[in-house]
Amino acid sequence: MENKVNPEPYQWKEEYSVKISVIDDQHKKFLDIINELKIIINSGTCKEKVSQVFFQLAYLIDHYFIKEEIYFKDLKYPHFDQHKAQHNAFIERIIQFQKDVENNKPDLCLEIFQFLENWFDEHILKYDKDAVEYLRAGGLN
Numbered sequence: 001m002e003n004k005v006n007p008e009p010y011q012w013k014e015e016y017s018v019k020i021s022v023i024d025d026q027h028k029k030f031l032d033i034i035n036e037l038k039i040i041i042n043s044g045t046c047k048e049k050v051s052q053v054f055f056q057l058a059y060l061i062d063h064y065f066i067k068e069e070i071y072f073k074d075l076k077y078p079h080f081d082q083h084k085a086q087h088n089a090f091i092e093r094i095i096q097f098q099k100d101v102e103n104n105k106p107d108l109c110l111e112i113f114q115f116l117e118n119w120f121d122e123h124i125l126k127y128d129k130d131a132v133e134y135l136r137a138g139g140l141n
């Protein structure tokens with residue numbers, strides 16, 4: 001694999017925190033996977049290690065999405081359906097990536113990395129934060 005990414009690992013920052021440890025913990029694990037993908041890409045070991053990445057992603061989907069959905073649903077977050085739809089779209093994309101692995105698609109780890117990086121910026125730091133802030137502003141927490 002020719003492509004390389006900036007090897008500098010992402011560090012968790014206090015500004016990422018939603019101040020709910022169960023959600024923050026999962027978001028930290030997300031960053032861990034992104035950082036692991038950086039190492040995999042730069043060492044050209046995607047073929048050997050990509051299944052390990054899927055295993056971790058499956059774990060996160062099973063734990064993090066469900067916990068977050070229960071939390072938002074219990075607190076009657078009004079945009080819950082849209083939020084859940086985003087989670088479902090994420091799962092669909094991961095399933096597609098698994099098919100790409102079976103088809104030996106080139107540069108797959110780079111593609112997964114870019115997808116997760118984008119998810120971190122666009123979902124975790126925006127939707128998840130907004131949802132928690134909305135609930136908090138309503139005095140629901």
Ligand SMILES: [Fe+2]
Binds near residue numbers: 068083087123127
């Ligand atoms: Fe979310």
